[in-house]
Amino acid sequence: MIENSPYVTIGELVRLTGMRYSTLKFYTEEGMLEFEQAEENLTRRYKRVDTIQRIHYIKTLRAEGKTVPQIKDILSQTK
Numbered sequence: 833m834i835e836n837s838p839y840v841t842i843g844e845l846v847r848l849t850g851m852r853y854s855t856l857k858f859y860t861e862e863g864m865l866e867f868e869q870a871e872e873n874l875t876r877r878y879k880r881v882d883t884i885q886r887i888h889y890i891k892t893l894r895a896e897g898k899t900v901p902q903i904k905d906i907l908s909q910t911k
Contacts, residue, residue, distance in 0.1 A: 839868070839877040848880075849887045856887070862900065864890060864907055 842860070846853050859865045860876065865883055867876040886907075893903045 838880055840880045840883070842876060842878070845878060845883060845887070848884060851887060851891075859887075859890065862904060864900075864904060 840848065842853065842856050845851070845856055849856075856865065860867060865878065865886060867878050867883075869876055890903060890907075893906060898906070
């Protein structure tokens with residue numbers, strides 16, 4: 833069901849990507865992951881496909897030794 837939904841929560845992203853909740857929350861707060869906020873319950877919803885691809889790209893950049901500021905700069909150039 834989740835794999836077919838266009839949007840997922842941060843908890844679902846944890847399960848789908850294997851990343852820690854705190855890491856994904858940090859990336860969100862740093863503006864590295866875009867989200868939409870549902871007004872009725874203030875839940876952050878992430879575009880499933882785009883966000884998973886972006887997380888994998890961030891993982892690749894981290895594996896290459898890039899710092900968070902460097903990654904933020906790279907991501908801002910690819911928008």
